[in-house]
Amino acid sequence: MDAHVDNTTRNIVDTKPKVTARDVNVYYGEKHALKNVSIDVPERSVMAFIGPSGCGKSTFLRCINRMNDTIPICRVTGEIKVDDRDIHDPKLDVVQLRARIGMVFQKPNPFPKSIWDNVAYGPRLHGLATSKADLDAIVEDSLTKAGLWKEVKDRLQDSGTGLSGGQQQRLCIARAIAVDPEVILMDEPCSALDPIATAHIEELIDHLRSRFTIIIVTHSMQQASRVSQRTAFFHLGNLVEEGSTEQIFTNPHETRTQDYITGRFG
Amino acid sequence: MTDATMMDVAPTRRIDFDSAAAQNRVKARYRAEARFRAYGIAALVVTTLFLVMLLGDVLIKGLPAFWQHSLTLEVSVAAADVDPQGTGRPEVLRAGDYTAIVRRTLSDRFPEAKSRQDRKLLFGLLSSGATDVLRDRVVADPSLVGKTVRVPVLLSDDVDLYFKGASTKIVDRAGRGILTASAATGEITVSSTSNDFADELVAIKKSVKVRADAMSTEADRLAAVVHDMAADIETVEKSLAAARSSGDAAAVERAEKDVANRRTDLAAMQAKVTENRDAARELTRRFDDPKTPETLDASLPSLLVAMNGGLVKITRLGDVSFQGRVLLPLKSTADAAAGSWKLVTYQTPEANRRVTDQEIAWLEALRADGVVTNAFNTAFFTTGDSREAELAGIRGALVGTALTLLVTLAICLPLGVAAAIYLEEFAPKNRVTDLIEVNINNLAAVPSIVFGLLGLAVFLNFFDLPRSAPVVGGLVLALLVMPTIIIASRAALKAVPPSIKEAALGVGASHQQAIFHHVLPLALPGIMTGTIIGMAHALGETAPLLMIGMVAFIVDVPGSITEAATVLPVQIYLWSDLPEVAFQSKTAAAIIVLLGFLFVMNGTAIWLRKKFERRW
Numbered sequence: 078m079d080a081h082v083d084n085t086t087r088n089i090v091d092t093k094p095k096v097t098a099r100d101v102n103v104y105y106g107e108k109h110a111l112k113n114v115s116i117d118v119p120e121r122s123v124m125a126f127i128g129p130s131g132c133g134k135s136t137f138l139r140c141i142n143r144m145n146d147t148i149p150i151c152r153v154t155g156e157i158k159v160d161d162r163d164i165h166d167p168k169l170d171v172v173q174l175r176a177r178i179g180m181v182f183q184k185p186n187p188f189p190k191s192i193w194d195n196v197a198y199g200p201r202l203h204g205l206a207t208s209k210a211d212l213d214a215i216v217e218d219s220l221t222k223a224g225l226w227k228e229v230k231d232r233l234q235d236s237g238t239g240l241s242g243g244q245q246q247r248l249c250i251a252r253a254i255a256v257d258p259e260v261i262l263m264d265e266p267c268s269a270l271d272p273i274a275t276a277h278i279e280e281l282i283d284h285l286r287s288r289f290t291i292i293i294v295t296h297s298m299q300q301a302s303r304v305s306q307r308t309a310f311f312h313l314g315n316l317v318e319e320g321s322t323e324q325i326f327t328n329p330h331e332t333r334t335q336d337y338i339t340g341r342f343g
Numbered sequence: 344m345t346d347a348t349m350m351d352v353a354p355t356r357r358i359d360f361d362s363a364a365a366q367n368r369v370k371a372r373y374r375a376e377a378r379f380r381a382y383g384i385a386a387l388v389v390t391t392l393f394l395v396m397l398l399g400d401v402l403i404k405g406l407p408a409f410w411q412h413s414l415t416l417e418v419s420v421a422a423a424d425v426d427p428q429g430t431g432r433p434e435v436l437r438a439g440d441y442t443a444i445v446r447r448t449l450s451d452r453f454p455e456a457k458s459r460q461d462r463k464l465l466f467g468l469l470s471s472g473a474t475d476v477l478r479d480r481v482v483a484d485p486s487l488v489g490k491t492v493r494v495p496v497l498l499s500d501d502v503d504l505y506f507k508g509a510s511t512k513i514v515d516r517a518g519r520g521i522l523t524a525s526a527a528t529g530e531i532t533v534s535s536t537s538n539d540f541a542d543e544l545v546a547i548k549k550s551v552k553v554r555a556d557a558m559s560t561e562a563d564r565l566a567a568v569v570h571d572m573a574a575d576i577e578t579v580e581k582s583l584a585a586a587r588s589s590g591d592a593a594a595v596e597r598a599e600k601d602v603a604n605r606r607t608d609l610a611a612m613q614a615k616v617t618e619n620r621d622a623a624r625e626l627t628r629r630f631d632d633p634k635t636p637e638t639l640d641a642s643l644p645s646l647l648v649a650m651n652g653g654l655v656k657i658t659r660l661g662d663v664s665f666q667g668r669v670l671l672p673l674k675s676t677a678d679a680a681a682g683s684w685k686l687v688t689y690q691t692p693e694a695n696r697r698v699t700d701q702e703i704a705w706l707e708a709l710r711a712d713g714v715v716t717n718a719f720n721t722a723f724f725t726t727g728d729s730r731e732a733e734l735a736g737i738r739g740a741l742v743g744t745a746l747t748l749l750v751t752l753a754i755c756l757p758l759g760v761a762a763a764i765y766l767e768e769f770a771p772k773n774r775v776t777d778l779i780e781v782n783i784n785n786l787a788a789v790p791s792i793v794f795g796l797l798g799l800a801v802f803l804n805f806f807d808l809p810r811s812a813p814v815v816g817g818l819v820l821a822l823l824v825m826p827t828i829i830i831a832s833r834a835a836l837k838a839v840p841p842s843i844k845e846a847a848l849g850v851g852a853s854h855q856q857a858i859f860h861h862v863l864p865l866a867l868p869g870i871m872t873g874t875i876i877g878m879a880h881a882l883g884e885t886a887p888l889l890m891i892g893m894v895a896f897i898v899d900v901p902g903s904i905t906e907a908a909t910v911l912p913v914q915i916y917l918w919s920d921l922p923e924v925a926f927q928s929k930t931a932a933a934i935i936v937l938l939g940f941l942f943v944m945n946g947t948a949i950w951l952r953k954k955f956e957r958r959w
Binding site for chain 2 (some may be wrong): 172199
């Protein structure tokens with residue numbers, strides 16, 4: 078137990094943290110899914126969560142935008158702050174929180190509407206633009222940032238579900254960045270994609286880093302090493318080790334991390 | 344690793360597909376599959392057969408009801424009948440005596456129908472609503488008074504059925520001899536120079552023989568009964584003798600009474616036997632003598648002779664001559680040459696039809712005049728119910744159904760969908776909601792008559808809503824359909840993948856926004872399908888409506904949801920109960936209309952499902 082606290086205190090980063098978590102515990106009914114996780118996520122960088130299946134990395138990701146609230150049996154304790162603001166503050170509106178913290182899911186899940194509607198939904202909902210022209214500008218900007226504009230600019234009224242898997246996932250990213258969030262949570266965004274589409278997305282993540290704080294959950298060690306600046310390793314609900322990606326992959330402090338990275342388990 | 348080495352290592356569990364046992368297993372599997380396929384096809388064939396039989400029966404019975412026969416008559420609208428004062432006011436014109444006008448036209452066509460009975464018969468050809476069209480026209484256009492108008496005059500249901508071929512088959516053949524009639528009207532005697540009627544006479548005599556045989560069989564049966572009765576009397580007499588010898592006065596008296604009663608019965612029975620035997624003997628005698636004229640009665644096919652422009656019904660037939668009654672007067676009593684006259688047979692005996700020979704004679708004469716028209720029965724769709732089959736329509740029932748279903752839809756769609764959304768998306772999952780859920784499912788299985796009783800107790804007796812009204816019918820049906828709609832809507836909501844909702848939540852939509860913006864629109868086709876199927880269910884429902892008084896005989900087309908009305912299935916139920924033959928056809932026609940609506944509704948549901956079906 079003490080070791081984990083040590084871990085986190087040791088790894089406080091120099092830049093101002095965007096997301097800070099302290100002693101976060103998550104219970105699914107009787108199951109203790111996440112144990113005393115404390116971590117700081119630096120601003121404008123990519124942090125990767127790695128670990129074997131069921132280690133709690135996705136659960137923790139979903140704590141950050143309080144997506145776990147939608148699961149009735151789920152209970153979260155501890156403190157998570159985004160920009161020094163407690164996200165469990167009863168005065169804080171969870172819907173506004175989610176608008177500030179975008180999310181990209183494992184399986185591409187565009188709305189079964191037109192590409193334009195998919196991207197424009199969030200801005201319209203939050204009143205970021207009222208006129209059609211403003212919305213058009215946001216849609217173009219978001220799709221350009223997501224690297225999809227060139228491919229779909231002539232068929233914005235086509236259904237979003239008609240795109241290929243990789244395009245759908247980029248559409249979902251465009252939808253997430255259309256509301257200009259501060260943090261983007263990505264839950265294994267490439268697990269349903271082929272290598273070429275994956276490369277596209279990874280390139281995109283690298284671009285987006287300059288503007289957004291990105292937290293990505295991935296099963297692929299290569300992906301983590303390619304796209305992230307910092308990496309956190311989870312195991313059995315514990316945060317085992319967190320550090321710069323280079324350090325984690327070349328010189329991990331913990332043997333469990335070492336074993337996982339070298340493929341001895343998981 | 345090669346097969347050879349595998350065999351060496353572990354040969355024990357390897358299946359030998361060439362062995363007889365394995366081949367038998369394969370064959371058995373093939374047989375089982377073929378059998379199963381055969382069962383499936385057989386089930387399908389039987390089902391299709393039943394369906395085709397049902398639909399075919401309904402169509403064959405019902406389709407003729409969509410057409411109706413009427414007379415197109417030239418009637419002169421006399422001012423004396425409709426507007427003696429010449430006011431030209433609609434209410435005066437509406438009260439005019441149009442029946443007299445039409446009847447006069449008909450009397451002019453058949454002047455021979457002078458007796459009260461004949462005239463009653465003649466006017467009976469017309470429907471009691473025969474003059475409706477004429478009245479409407481004259482009221483709409485008062486300038487018609489004093490003019491001759493060509494109008495359709497509705498015929499009675501029996502006449503309509505006659506023209507539809509339901510009554511009797513008519514065959515005729517040309518005569519060979521020269522006919523001489525004794526008179527042009529009334530009871531006449533007609534003789535031929537040839538034995539033209541010998542064949543018919545033989546046929547009649549054959550039927551006489553059949554009756555004779557039947558009577559003698561009956562006589563034999565009765566004779567056997569007489570024999571048994573005589574034996575019984577002997578037994579009783581023996582017990583009487585025994586009683587006498589024992590001196591039991593009471594027993595003697597009882598036995599004597601018994602014997603006397605039995606003797607009376609025996610005598611009556613013996614008389615019956617004799618009667619039957621005599622009748623049989625008489626009939627046989629008639630059969631044996633081919634020349635004796637035969638009297639035709641209503642139980643035999645009717646024979647008629649069409650000669651000299653008239654029609655004579657044969658009452659007593661010989662082989663070269665007959666006595667008959669003139670149904671349509673002959674134009675002359677001159678001799679009718681061979682081939683110029685016809686022997687006509689109405690094959691169904693008069694006793695078995697609803698139109699008499701005289702009526703058929705008139706109707707055929709009218710048909711020959713070319714005034715009988717068969718037109719699409721628009722009145723069936725534009726009038727309400729009636730006691731007269733030819734006037735009865737389904738407009739009232741259709742409007743009643745529409746109003747009732749509107750009330751049902753207005754109540755159960757918003758309530759049902761709202762309940763489904765709340766239960767599926769918002770309600771906490773606990774004991775209370777579990778209980779509600781179980782009870783909704785139970786409600787879907789409650790017999791519909793129970794909802795009718797509930798409606799009677801709550802809406803009529805407690806809330807004092809009007810009886811027989813679509814508003815109550817709609818409320819009851821809404822209760823009936825609500826569980827169906829809730830269950831279908833919940834299933835549709837559940838079928839929307841949660842990833843859609845998560846995506847919406849992820850971009851910062853609230854729970855409610857996510858549901859109303861994304862989940863509900865995607866579930867809507869499913870909800871619509873469920874609703875339409877529920878409404879189709881309500882459309883065909885009868886039992887609960889009987890309980891709230893929608894089973895009344897209502898002529899007027901309802902104008903609002905609080906007026907008395909009936910609905911299509913109840914109308915079918917009411918008509919199916921009526922004895923008139925024409926109503927059977929109306930019943931089937933109404934069923935066709937109901938089925939048509941059901942097909943359209945279910946078709947719409949399928950179309951919606953196909954059109955908006957999505958795959959994720």
